[in-house]
Amino acid sequence: MKVSITAIPTIRTFTIAMATSFLRAAMLALVAVVAQAAPYVPKDDALVLEHLPVRPGDPIGRELRRLRGVIAQDPANLDAALRLAERYFELAGAEGDPRYVGYAQAALTPWWNRPDPPLDARVMRAILKQYSHDFSGAMQDLDAATREDRSNALAWSWRAAIHMVQADYAAARVDCGALAATNSGLGAVGCSTYLDGTTGRAAEAHRTLSGALARSTGISSEMKIWVLTRLAEMSLRQGNARQAEEHFRAALALEVRDQFLLAAYADFLLDQGRPAEVVALLRDWVRSDVLLLRLALAEKAAGTAAAKEHIDALKARFDAAALRGDKLHQQEEARFNLTLLGQKEKALALARENWKLQREPRDARILLEAALAMKDRAAAQGGLEWLETSGHEDPLLRRIGQSLKALKP
Amino acid sequence: MKTLVALLLALAASGALAHKPSDSYLAIRVAGADVTGQWDIALRDLDFAIGLDDSGDGEITWGEVKAHRADIAAYALARLKVRLGGTDCPLHSTEFLIDDHSDGAYSIMRFEGRCPAEVETLEVSYSLFADLDPQHKGLLRLEHAAGTRTGIFSPERATQSFELAKISALTQFLDYSREGVWHIWIGFDHILFLLSLLLPAVLTLEGGRWQGVERFPPAFWEVFKIVTSFTLAHSITLSLAALGVIALPSRLVESAIAISVVLAALNNLYPMVRGRRWIVAFAFGLIHGFGFASVLKDLGLPQGALLIALVGFNVGVEGGQLAIVSAFLPLAYALRATWFYRRLVFAGGSLAISVIASIWLVERALNMKLITS
Numbered sequence: 001m002k003v004s005i006t007a008i009p010t011i012r013t014f015t016i017a018m019a020t021s022f023l024r025a026a027m028l029a030l031v032a033v034v035a036q037a038a039p040y041v042p043k044d045d046a047l048v049l050e051h052l053p054v055r056p057g058d059p060i061g062r063e064l065r066r067l068r069g070v071i072a073q074d075p076a077n078l079d080a081a082l083r084l085a086e087r088y089f090e091l092a093g094a095e096g097d098p099r100y101v102g103y104a105q106a107a108l109t110p111w112w113n114r115p116d117p118p119l120d121a122r123v124m125r126a127i128l129k130q131y132s133h134d135f136s137g138a139m140q141d142l143d144a145a146t147r148e149d150r151s152n153a154l155a156w157s158w159r160a161a162i163h164m165v166q167a168d169y170a171a172a173r174v175d176c177g178a179l180a181a182t183n184s185g186l187g188a189v190g191c192s193t194y195l196d197g198t199t200g201r202a203a204e205a206h207r208t209l210s211g212a213l214a215r216s217t218g219i220s221s222e223m224k225i226w227v228l229t230r231l232a233e234m235s236l237r238q239g240n241a242r243q244a245e246e247h248f249r250a251a252l253a254l255e256v257r258d259q260f261l262l263a264a265y266a267d268f269l270l271d272q273g274r275p276a277e278v279v280a281l282l283r284d285w286v287r288s289d290v291l292l293l294r295l296a297l298a299e300k301a302a303g304t305a306a307a308k309e310h311i312d313a314l315k316a317r318f319d320a321a322a323l324r325g326d327k328l329h330q331q332e333e334a335r336f337n338l339t340l341l342g343q344k345e346k347a348l349a350l351a352r353e354n355w356k357l358q359r360e361p362r363d364a365r366i367l368l369e370a371a372l373a374m375k376d377r378a379a380a381q382g383g384l385e386w387l388e389t390s391g392h393e394d395p396l397l398r399r400i401g402q403s404l405k406a407l408k409p
Numbered sequence: 410m411k412t413l414v415a416l417l418l419a420l421a422a423s424g425a426l427a428h429k430p431s432d433s434y435l436a437i438r439v440a441g442a443d444v445t446g447q448w449d450i451a452l453r454d455l456d457f458a459i460g461l462d463d464s465g466d467g468e469i470t471w472g473e474v475k476a477h478r479a480d481i482a483a484y485a486l487a488r489l490k491v492r493l494g495g496t497d498c499p500l501h502s503t504e505f506l507i508d509d510h511s512d513g514a515y516s517i518m519r520f521e522g523r524c525p526a527e528v529e530t531l532e533v534s535y536s537l538f539a540d541l542d543p544q545h546k547g548l549l550r551l552e553h554a555a556g557t558r559t560g561i562f563s564p565e566r567a568t569q570s571f572e573l574a575k576i577s578a579l580t581q582f583l584d585y586s587r588e589g590v591w592h593i594w595i596g597f598d599h600i601l602f603l604l605s606l607l608l609p610a611v612l613t614l615e616g617g618r619w620q621g622v623e624r625f626p627p628a629f630w631e632v633f634k635i636v637t638s639f640t641l642a643h644s645i646t647l648s649l650a651a652l653g654v655i656a657l658p659s660r661l662v663e664s665a666i667a668i669s670v671v672l673a674a675l676n677n678l679y680p681m682v683r684g685r686r687w688i689v690a691f692a693f694g695l696i697h698g699f700g701f702a703s704v705l706k707d708l709g710l711p712q713g714a715l716l717i718a719l720v721g722f723n724v725g726v727e728g729g730q731l732a733i734v735s736a737f738l739p740l741a742y743a744l745r746a747t748w749f750y751r752r753l754v755f756a757g758g759s760l761a762i763s764v765i766a767s768i769w770l771v772e773r774a775l776n777m778k779l780i781t782s
Contacts, residue, residue: 039447039506039517045472049507049514050452055467098430099453102542109540132544287512289429316511317429323548324432325561 053095063087071107078118081107085124092131096259096288098328101131119148123155133328133357135162146178153182160191167359167386169199186216186223194230198361200391202237209234221254229261236268237393244268259288266294271396275301286310289317293332296340311340330354334366344373355382361392368400377407429512431545433537437491438552439573442524444491444498449508449515450481450537458541459484471507474516478505481516490534491522498524532570535562554584582721585705589725592704593733598666598769599697600733601762605673606635606686607737608755611745614680619755621745628745632738634687636730642694643701644723650702651719662699664773669693670766677759701726 042049054061067084070077085104092100105128111117117125126141139162145155160175172195180188189212197205213227232247248265251258262285266278278298285291292314299307318333330350338347348370355367364383371380386392387401434449452469456462459480461469474481482502491498500522508517531551538545547562553573560569593599610631612619622628649655673689676682682689705722744750 039508041506042471045470045475047471048468049471049474050456050469052453052456052462052467052469056462056465098544099457099542102431102544103457105543106541109543112543313511320429320432320511323559323561324430324546326430 053097054091060087060091076110078111078121081110082120082124085128089124089127089131094257094259096290098131101128104128119145119152123152123158126155127158130158130162135166135357138162150178151182153179153184153187156182157184157187157191160195164195164198165358165360167390169195169390186212186219186227190227190230193234197230197234197237198390198392200393202234202393206231206234206238221256222258225251225254225256225258225261229264232264232268237395239395241268241272259285259290263290263294266291266298270294270297270301273301275299279304286313289314289329290332292317293336293340300340314340327353327357331358331363331366334370338366338370338373344370348374348376348379352379352382359386361394361397364392365394365397365400368397368404372400372404372407375407377404380404431538431542433545433547434510434515434550435489435535435547436550436552437531437533439528439531440554442493442498442527443521444500444524444528445521446500446519448485448489448518448520449510450485450518451510451512452514452516454538454542454545455481455484455516458538469514474507475505478502481505482518482520485518485537486520488535488537488539490532491524492532492534493524493526493528494530495532496525498522498528528573530570530572532568533560533562534568536564536567539564539567554581578717582717582724585718585721586725586728588704589701589722589727590729590732591725592701592722593726593729596700598670598766599700599730601766602666602670602673602693602697603636603639603730603733604737605670605677605759605762606639606690607632607734607741608758609677609686610635610738611741612751612755619751621751625742628742629738631686632734635690636734638687638691639694639697640727640730642691643698643726646695646698647701647705647723648698648719650699651705652715655699657699659699659703660773662696662703664770665696666700667766667770667773669696671763671770674759674763674766677755678763 054064056062056065064084064087067080067087070080071084074080084107088100088104088107092098092104104124105112108121108125108128111121112125122141123145126138126145129135129141130138139159142155142159142162145152146159149155156175156179160172160179163169163172163175173192176188176191176195179191182188189209193205193209193212196202196208209227210231213224213231228247228251232244232251235241235244235247245268248261248268251261252265262282266282269275269278269281275298278294279302282291282295282298285295292310296307296310296314298304299310314336318329318336321329321333331354334347334350334354336347337343337350347366351363351367351370354363364386367383368380368387371377371383377384384401384404387397431451431454433451433454435446436448437444437446452461452474455477456469459477461473461477463473463476464470482505486500486502489500491500500520502518502520504517504519506517506519508515533549533551535547535549537547543564545563549558549560549562549569551558551560551571555573558571560571562569609619611622611628613622614620646655650657673693676686676689701722705718741750741754744754
């Protein structure tokens with residue numbers, strides 16, 4: 001059989017189709033290679049690459065600039081340095097961005113390594129240290145500060161906070177008592193009821209704190225939000241979801257950016273099986289890791305298509321944090337691994353590591369949940385003991401604890 | 410009242426890590442005395458350090474970043490020291506891009522430099538943002554033929570040394586061979602060129618019609634001649650270009666390679682060169698050699714082991730080529746007499762190849778226009 005080359009036009013349509021599919025395959029291979037090399041040169045000068053959380057012209061932006069100017073002239077100006085550090089620390093809380101903690105630390109550079117810094121600098125240093133989970137370093141400074149000034153309410157507050165995180169309730173009780181002696185009003189009530197609400201007296205704490213809130217006048221929205229969030233938690237520990245929701249809604253109605261409130265409310269809605277509301281609530285908060293985790297959880301529960309994209313984004317962020325060698329968000333990472341990736345073993349390892357450092361109710365919860373998923377009662381031992389000795393009432397945690405105890409040892 | 414605000418923060422602060430902290434990603438690649446690298450720095454951090462938001466609207470645009478390219482390079486490179494035995498290896502920026510990391514947009518600065526001698530112990534000092542944000546960290550990935558190392562820089566660990574173990578000549582040879590195989594495997598243009606020349610090897614042209622060859626030996630020797638001359642030719646130019654004896658602009662080379670594929674494929678459909686296809690293979694092989702050389706250059710040539718790298722890479726390319734040929738030849742020989750081979754594979758395949766290569770040609774040429782305009 002002989003083939004004339006002039007016969008080619010008769011098979012033209014076929015070869016063109018073949019060429020097209022061949023070309024497509026080649027292009028796909030090419031794209032795969034290019035996609036790895038993601039850096040690009042934007043074509044348009046007007047392309048917006050990044051949004052800054054603080055605009056230079058905002059009042060806070062102007063104040064920061066002014067204070068930085070003062071310090072640039074005179075780095076030893078303690079007043080300006082403390083003011084700047086405080087401003088940055090507040091920003092870290094509002095935006096949830098640890099960068100600002102670094103900026104605050106930089107403002108305190110002349111006093112950072114001094115063995116005997118001025119009192120206010122020492123307290124600020126302790127606050128910044130605890131943020132990076134250097135609890136012992138922070139506690140040393142707070143010990144020294146409260147020795148120097150028995151009525152330093154700020155130092156007592158932070159001592160209480162750290163002792164609460166470490167589940168050292170006896171020490172926290174001492175701190176709250178000392179705080180009460182400084183006449184810090186709602187602050188002292190907040191301290192003792194937070195402690196009571198965690199350790200089995202949620203009903204009483206709820207009564208006391210809501211009474212104190214009703215009597216207080218002229219308190220800021222931020223404080224109200226804090227009190228209402230705690231009241232909601234206390235309601236939940238009594239199994240009163242309806243009342244908790246009322247508190248959450250009252251706090252949300254104050255319309256202040258507060259990630260802690262949003263995270264707590266999102267967790268509440270997730271526990272109530274209302275993921276669609278979480279998706280609506282957190283849609284615009286993807287920049288915050290803590291809230292993105294809740295959003296992804298809700299999207300997965302609701303079966304929304306965006307879930308995969310957000311799970312990938314979280315994975316990338318946890319991987320980036322791992323490169324850095326941080327162990328700051330093991331609790332979140334454990335929850336991510338358990339509920340979104342289904343990696344129970346890794347989740348349990350992370351939850352156990354986290355429990356060594358942090359022992360708040362939410363740390364106990366992820367530990368118990370991960371241990372239950374792995375059917376490993378022994379791994380949850382620390383959490384179960386805490387549940388027993390603290391007297392913590394949360395019905396959900398108690399249920400998980402019961403299921404764990406029902407496991408064969 | 411301030412106390413309570415503090416308390417609220419205190420009692421809510423744990424678990425407050427809503428964002429990734431500030432990190433930069435530094436990749437350094439060392440080959441011989443040459444240092445190349447890429448440094449990814451968050452635009453937010455750069456804005457804090459040197460101010461990028463010229464319009465003050467809270468948004469950083471590409472135009473604003475572009476206007477500050479020189480400032481960024483000067484600021485960053487002043488805070489990175491790469492040393493060999495106490496002597497600086499001066500670095501300068503070569504390229505500037507943007508990338509989106511999981512926590513926002515980063516400026517990507519590529520840089521290169523040269524150490525006074527081949528590097529065995531590299532000392533890296535990193536002080537970016539140390540004065541502004543003591544919690545900032547620099548995450549280093551140090552690549553060397555002997556392996557990849559990582560390091561985390563912080564103000565407490567601002568200077569670190571990395572022993573770059575001497576690698577054996579064999580390891581180096583194998584590394585470059587592997588790169589050679591990989592390159593021929595992903596280098597569609599080289600494969601298509603070779604295939605265009607090999608497709609007719611199992612056929613003969615008689616009176617304007619293609620026919621299957623009678624016996625295997627002639628087909629084998631035809632393939633052998635083509636592959637050998639292609640190899641010989643590209644080895645020559647690969648060596649000359651890699652050693653810096655001849656240099657051609659890469660756009661020209663890439664376009665010429667596309668033309669060579671078009672012509673080789675068209676020659677199957679409208680035969681001009683008959684029989685002596687090995688001459689075509691040799692002539693165009695010279696051009697393909699320049700293409701291989703640019704890849705080798707990107708890989709970085711170790712000054713101390715130039716020959717090893719060159720030979721290793723070449724051996725890899727030949728090995729990859731041989732694998733393709735040995736898969737092709739028996740199959741083509743077995744199918745040579747069929748309608749499927751002669752019409753679909755030979756005629757159709759050649760047409761398809763010429764179409765693809767023509768598109769490559771247009772693309773590579775267009776690319777040139779885009780860049781020069």
